[in-house]
Amino acid sequence: MRHVATQGAGELSGQYCFTIETDPAELERLIDAVAEIGEKENWSPDLVFRVHLALEELGLNIINYGYDEGVHEIECRVTSQPEEVTIEVWDDGRPFDPLHDAPEADVSSTLEDRPVGGQGVHLVRTMMDQFRYQRVSGRNHVTLVSRRVG
Template identity: 40%
Template sequence: MDGARLDLVLDNRTDEVARLLAAFEAFAAGHGLPHKVTMQVMLALEELAVNIVRHAFPEGGRHRIEIGLELGADHLVCDLRDDGLAFDPFAQAPPPDLTGSTAERRVGGLGVHLVRRMMDEVAYRRDGGINHTRAVKRW
């Protein structure tokens, strides 16, 4: 199991996120990842990938999102790379409004919060015009 990799290249379309999730689910099952870990990572991957697709490319056009998943003995590293607008979701996204009932809250704003809660480490850096988002899950 240690050292297994899954590498994908997605187009910046929301339908590509389903392909990512299906590929990860098969990868996780094939390597015996615990069910809870699989579900938490799927949620994090979905949130991160959807945010890239929806917000990183306001000018439109076709762009690539590179996904690299690397399995260690007791952890999974998820790397997402894109050439969209520079944006650190972990430093720049506004904190979610967790007050009031669910019906009273505005839609959105919980994705980055959920990623932070589901994953054990999160990081962002911009290098050479490329956004690098990393999330690590341990078990």
């Protein structure tokens, strides 16, 4: 995992950039590093949990479904500001807009009756304040925003 940490000059925000390979162990290291950022930036435990879950779901979807073979890179930028946290994820996998291409989550059945899988994107959408996707220059770009207060 490559990591570049930058602190905004004269701003009350921290920006942290990471590049990982499409490997579950690398993803786990990224999640741990972002949790450390949360501690440093005084995120609430709830925000740390939501960011952890979002990165895990998005990262595993990219690793498991984004490529046919080979090792590829996932880029992640975390921007921590006093009012909100923004997580951006880029990958060059096959085009996949989680807002439109993900299967509809079954929220009407009991947990026991729901099929395994297919709930991750729904969870991320409901736990984050903003969830945006765009395909730019052959890359998927997901942006997640969560308020830090209230």
